[in-house]
Amino acid sequence: xxxxxxxxxxxxxAASRRSASVTERNVAALRSVYxxxxxxxFVEPLLYLLSIGVGVGALIGDLTLxxxxxxxxxxxxxxAMLASSAMTGALAETTFNFFGKMKYMKLYDGVIATPVRPxxxxxxxxxxxMLRGSAYSAAFLVVMVAMELTEPARAxxxxxxxxxxxxxFGALGMAISTFMRSWQDFDLMGSAQFVLFLFSGTFVxxxxxxxxxxxxxxxxxxxxxxxxxxELTVGTAGWSWLLDVxxxxxxxxxxxxxxxxxxxxxxxx
Numbered sequence: 001x002x003x004x005x006x007x008x009x010x011x012x013x014a015a016s017r018r019s020a021s022v023t024e025r026n027v028a029a030l031r032s033v034y035x036x037x038x039x040x041x042f043v044e045p046l047l048y049l050l051s052i053g054v055g056v057g058a059l060i061g062d063l064t065l066x067x068x069x070x071x072x073x074x075x076x077x078x079x080a081m082l083a084s085s086a087m088t089g090a091l092a093e094t095t096f097n098f099f100g101k102m103k104y105m106k107l108y109d110g111v112i113a114t115p116v117r118p119x120x121x122x123x124x125x126x127x128x129x130m131l132r133g134s135a136y137s138a139a140f141l142v143v144m145v146a147m148e149l150t151e152p153a154r155a156x157x158x159x160x161x162x163x164x165x166x167x168x169f170g171a172l173g174m175a176i177s178t179f180m181r182s183w184q185d186f187d188l189m190g191s192a193q194f195v196l197f198l199f200s201g202t203f204v205x206x207x208x209x210x211x212x213x214x215x216x217x218x219x220x221x222x223x224x225x226x227x228x229x230x231e232l233t234v235g236t237a238g239w240s241w242l243l244d245v246x247x248x249x250x251x252x253x254x255x256x257x258x259x260x261x262x263x264x265x266x267x268x269x
Contacts, residue, residue, distance in 0.1 A: 071234050079150075
């Protein structure tokens, strides 16, 4: 029995090290300009929070959440901006950057000449994307606490949720990128991302939309992400967020599986 289990543990350990080497390569390549990337991805959701959450919120006043909590409009918008920030940070790495490395730089053609396998490349790239996404999330949570839009304890609980959101969108973005033929194809993805940003309960509760549109909104990944983080930062202490967690874990697993299989097809053909 020990002889059967030990090789599996060794395989997992070796695969983890190989995935980590992919992540380390990215850190070494971009370490000198990484702080500029952090600033660019963090500022956009912060500006939305200040302009719409605070500015428009001064005209709107307070909102009542489905659980009965009364919160300021800025406190309502802030969790959505956090979810969008995690999504944007992860997608930036696993779409444009990932596609460029695979399609034009031919980086992974050289990587698979080593013992590193496509699944391990995908896992390493996803981990690298989450270093960026997690930095966005942590910085934004600090801003939320400083602006008294959530409590420190709730912010600590929301951080792993934001990391999960980034992992899920990173995996989905990587899977989508393997189907892209050229840079022009990303225009469609950018449009889809913007639609998600507008219609995921970001600025208006999903309950405000007609029933059919509300159903479509509630099955989108960004809505589940917004709902999860909003429940943790300003919502009730109920268990409805568990559905969001299961949804995002399923999206993460599906995206990673598709990405690794597509990479195997593209790299070994």
